[in-house]
Amino acid sequence: DTAVSQTPKYLVTQMGNDKSIKCEQNLGHDTMYWYKQDSKKFLKIMFSYNNKELIINETVPNRFSPKSPDKAHLNLHINSLELGDSAVYFCASSQDYGGISAYNEQFFGPGTRLTVL
Amino acid sequence: GIQVEQSPPDLILQEGANSTLRCNFSDSVNNLQWFHQNPWGQLINLFYIPSGTKQNGRLSATTVATERYSLLYISSSQTTDSGVYFCAVELNTNAGKSTFGDGTTLTVKP
Numbered sequence: 001d002t003a004v005s006q007t008p009k010y011l012v013t014q015m016g017n018d019k020s021i022k023c024e025q026n027l028g029h030d031t032m033y034w035y036k037q038d039s040k041k042f043l044k045i046m047f048s049y050n051n052k053e054l055i056i057n058e059t060v061p062n063r064f065s066p067k068s069p070d071k072a073h074l075n076l077h078i079n080s081l082e083l084g085d086s087a088v089y090f091c092a093s094s095q096d097y098g099g100i101s102a103y104n105e106q107f108f109g110p111g112t113r114l115t116v117l
Numbered sequence: 118g119i120q121v122e123q124s125p126p127d128l129i130l131q132e133g134a135n136s137t138l139r140c141n142f143s144d145s146v147n148n149l150q151w152f153h154q155n156p157w158g159q160l161i162n163l164f165y166i167p168s169g170t171k172q173n174g175r176l177s178a179t180t181v182a183t184e185r186y187s188l189l190y191i192s193s194s195q196t197t198d199s200g201v202y203f204c205a206v207e208l209n210t211n212a213g214k215s216t217f218g219d220g221t222t223l224t225v226k227p
Contacts, residue, residue: 031213041154041201043217055213088158098212100147100167106205106215108152108160 003027004109006091012115013081020077021112023091031055032074033092033106034066043090049074050097081116088113121206123218130194130225138189138221140204148207148215149180151189155200163189163202194225 004025013019025032033056034046048056052068063079078085088111095103120143130136140149151163164171164178166187171178175194180187191198201220208214 033215041220043203043205045214045216048213050213058214090160098147098207100209102165104148104207105150105162105165107162111158111160113158 004091004093004107006089006109006112008112009110010113010115012117014117015081015083017081018077018079019081019114020075021089021091021114023074023076023109025072025091025093025107025109027093027095027107029093029095029107030071031094031097032068032071033094034074034076035090035092035108037088037090037111039087047074047076048097055097078114081114083116086114086116121204121216121218123202123204123221125221126219127222128224130223132194132196132225132227134194134225135190135192136194136223138191138202138223140187140189140206140218142185142187142204142206144185145209146182146185146206147209147212149187150205150215151178151187152203152205153198153200154203154220160203191223194223196225196227199223199225 031050033048047066049068091109092106094106122141153161166180168182175192177190203220205215205217
């Protein structure tokens with residue numbers, strides 16, 4: 001009974017291709033996130049959604065398009081993949097966001113390692 | 118923007134030793150979390166601690182929000198404690214956006 005799951009775990013593809021990464025959470029949370037971890041282990045937020053609505057979009061190239069079909073799912077589609085997109089992508093979720101509240105504690109998925117050749 | 122600085126960047130310990138990891142942040146925060154990224158890449162929640170002190174087994178954490186820092190204490194370290202420790206903070210003026218520090222890489226030798 002995995003809380004936050006991502007598929008695939010590994011993704012190897014050629015430059016210029018389009019690919020998607022899927023994320024699902026079974027925690028009943030309202031807020032979901034995508035993070036990127038580069039080769040130096042720096043973790044940076046890309047997007048966050050609350051109740052299927054985009055709330056954070058952090059200067060990410062528009063080749064990256066998140067889609068939230070429902071509160072339990074947040075997918076990431078990447079067009080025209082570039083070498084610099086190689087990284088580990090983490091999905092996370094929290095019950096809520098903003099303000100001081102334990103409901104804002106984030107829980108992470110296992111990550112998807114994307115390699116662009 | 119908010120600055121989150123962790124120290125030390127690297128730490129090597131013998132099994133059984135104690136350690137303190139520090140996270141400094143540049144502004145008032147709503148939320149602060151500590152994570153352990155194990156050698157397999159999993160991000161494991163350690164503490165949600167915007168203020169105060171919490172303990173969980175050999176680990177404890179203290180956040181002094183007014184002085185803008187948080188400390189993670191690891192006692193009687195074990196080889197399984199190895200990995201990267203991150204703190205992540207969310208500004209009260211930037212709801213929903215967590216900023217991660219660069220992490221402390223801990224190696225515990227048997």
